[in-house]
Amino acid sequence: MKRRHFLYAAGFGTMAGLTGFNPAFARAGRTVTQICDDFLDAYVRINPTLVGKVFGLERNSSAISDWSPAGAEKAAALMRATLAELADTPPLNRKEELGAAFLEDTARAILAGIEAGEPYRKMSTHIFIGPPALLLTSFEQMSQGQSGDVPVSADARDRDWANILHRLEAVPTAMAGYRQSLELGLVRNLPAPRSMTLAVAKQCSGWASQGWFAKFAARYPGGALAGPLAAAAAKADRTYGELGQWLAQSYAPKASPEDGIGSERYLLYTDLWLGLRTLDLDEAYGWAVEEFHRLEAEKTKESGRIRAGASFEDIRTQLDGDPKQSLAVAPFRDWAQAEVDRAIAKLGESEFDIPPQLRTCKVQMTEAGSGAMPFYVAPSEDFSTPGTVVWPTLGKTELPTWSANSTIYHESVPGHHIQIGGSRLLDLVRLQRVAGAAGHAEGWALYAERLMDELGWFDTPQKRLGFLSMQSFRAARVFVDIGLHTGRKIPSGMEGAGQPWTAATAIPLIDRASGLGRDAAAMEVERYYGWPAQACAYKLGERVWLNCRADAMAKAGAAFNRRKWHADALAMGPLGLDTLKQQLAKL
Structure with missing residues (x-):
């Protein structure tokens, strides 16, 4: 069975105490569905803070995760017991096959991190x-x-x-x-x-x-x-x-x-976040550099459509200083909400079957944030709390609109809201419905941005430049993240070529790629140091989705139905990227 992973799992060290937990909890004759259900219940008790924050379960619980050594040991015991029981329990159907593989790989990845000492x-x-x-x-x-x-x-x-x-x-x-x-x-x-x-x-x-x-x-x-x-x-x-x-x-x-964690530890995290057990770091690094240069060339071309001969930096300064291209916080929220609502209405007619539960996705502004980028919060399991796009203002009183559409589509529709929110409604084991895989999730959301470009939604040079900036940003994330942690050198053609990556060299490169500004770029680099490998999930995940769609189109020819392919692909639920490639090849 191939490995799958929790979306935004707390990582290796956020395991909590499990009152009354007995590692020998296996009972004869249980199905995979029962094992998965019981594991989720146990994990809720082990890690209530994360489960409430990310999965939308028990958000009002008074319990807190136990980040002590005893908590890590209890978590390890749960993972070992779960793996032992799964090894002796064959799946009864397709749903159980996916659920068993998802759980097996989740438990193995978390256990590997605990045994490597990551909680400490x-x-x-x-x-x-x-x-x-x-x-x-x-x-x-x-x-x-x-x-x-x-x-x-x-x-x-x-x-x-x-x-x-x-x-x-x-x-x-x-x-x-x-x-x-x-x-x-x-x-x-x-x-x-x-x-x-x-x-x-x-x-x-x-x-x-x-x-x-x-x-x-x-x-x-x-x-x-x-x-x-x-x-x-x-x-x-x-x-x-x-x-x-x-x-x-x-x-x-x-x-x-040392700021980085080294290649050996880094691969633990690519396994956890991306579902890639044997990622070739050199190949991924080189591919991302090529993709970055391709996108930077496109940005230059699109900038020229706005003003002949102008560079991206010139156009970014021009747009950020144009009062017509920005809004105060409250009007920005209203504008972003209207864009989300429009995407739901239009794409629900042409590209996706959007059920009533997903016809609402809220935009919420917040001053706080430990990252510069907005994020998606999944709906509660009963949909009493809708899916929400949370947009940190980071102290700003006005926010640019020219670069925001791409992020709106990434976080809402056709991105995370359809995918993560939609998982709540799938015929999967409950564990897979409320959890996910970062490579699958972020790869799909970046693919969703590109899909909107294909559909013509970036209908002005300004909007399309915003889209290209986010694409270039995500390509840069891959080689910068890998470089910062593993010591791979700055590629030729970039400032500091041949030297190891540092925060001082990474920040201007991320700023140049994204157009987010130096302060936001600095927060991004801090994120890479504190969340190894996760930043690679976007571009490497998108690459899998695009390659698999291309294969499906080549196989089906004129009979290829994009709407059906999307529906069938998402119906499998979250999967690690290795398994996603195998499963999409069967569609």
Whole structure:
């Protein structure tokens, strides 16, 4: 069975305590479906913070993931027991075949990371995998006594806030467990990179100095829980401040001076995030460089359509300074929402069968963000909470529209909303419906951007230049990410050619490719250091989707039906890229 992987799995070190878990949980005569269902239930208890944040399950739970060494060991026990039972349980049908392979590969990839010691040097600022960031931002998705525009009773409101209170009270214990894992990592000579350590320290100290938890608790409108909430929030703020201080003053001097993780560890992450067990790093690096140069040439051509002889940098400056090409935050949200709604309406007529549950996708603006790019939050399993595109403003009061359409289609329709949101409705084991594979997901979403170009939706040179910028950006991500972590040299024709990649050389290259600006590019490079290999999922995943579609078109000839091919491909649910290639070849 080929390996598959959770979308945005917490990574190797976000495993939590599992109350009452017995590794010998296998029972005779169980089906693959039952094994998958029980695994998901166990994983919810093991990693509630991640599951709520990413999978949309139990978002209001008061439980917090256990990032301590004991939590990692409990997770390893679950993975081993699951693999043992799957090995003795043949699938009964196609759905179980996919589910068993998905679960087997998920468990193997996570277990490989635990056994390699990854939980004990887990250091990231990202909201999906960095324990401090993941925990803090999970509060935003908890119900705060609201039900849309429908008033709720004071009792119902206080039940929601009681969950928040319990989670707040658990913050000090959760961060103490995380610190224990890092301390054990130092004992075992498994240090995290110093640069990323200092970034996380700054992040934690910043939240603490701003009183993030106190401000969050202050949203409570008043009542019996006001005092306990304020006290728990103050303690959580102190915990983050103390963690930031410890990381900067005690851990950082002992951390690794090397920013990258090396090729051997990097391949652990390409397996986890992309579903590529034997990725040829040299081939992927070289291909991405060629793709980058091709796209940069297209950008130059498209810039010339806007103003003859102008470079992309000239046109970017012109467009960013044009008041007609940007909007204030509130009007931008309304504009982006209208673009999402238009894509749903039009593509639902011509390209996709979009069910009623997916006819709504909300756009939400947020000031906070540990990354420069918007992201998609899947709908709740019962669709009571719709899929949402979250767009960080990062302190900006106006946002450009000329470069935003590509991202809108990536995150909503025909990108993640159809794919990830649509998985909720597929005839798959529940585990596969609520989880996913990063290479599959991000590859599809980038393919979706290209599909919109093929369909003519980038109908002005400005919009198409925005699309090409995002494509070039994703190509650059591949060779920059691989280079930063594995020591591969800067290619010829680029500034610093022949030298190892560093943040100082990567940031201007990412800025040049994306047009996002230097500050956003710096945040991107920080993301690469803290989330190895995930950035490769976009372009390498898109390459698989495009190559497989080309093969299907060649095989079917004039009989090829793009709408049917899309439906059949997505109906298989999330798969790792190795398996995706094999399965798409059968369509």
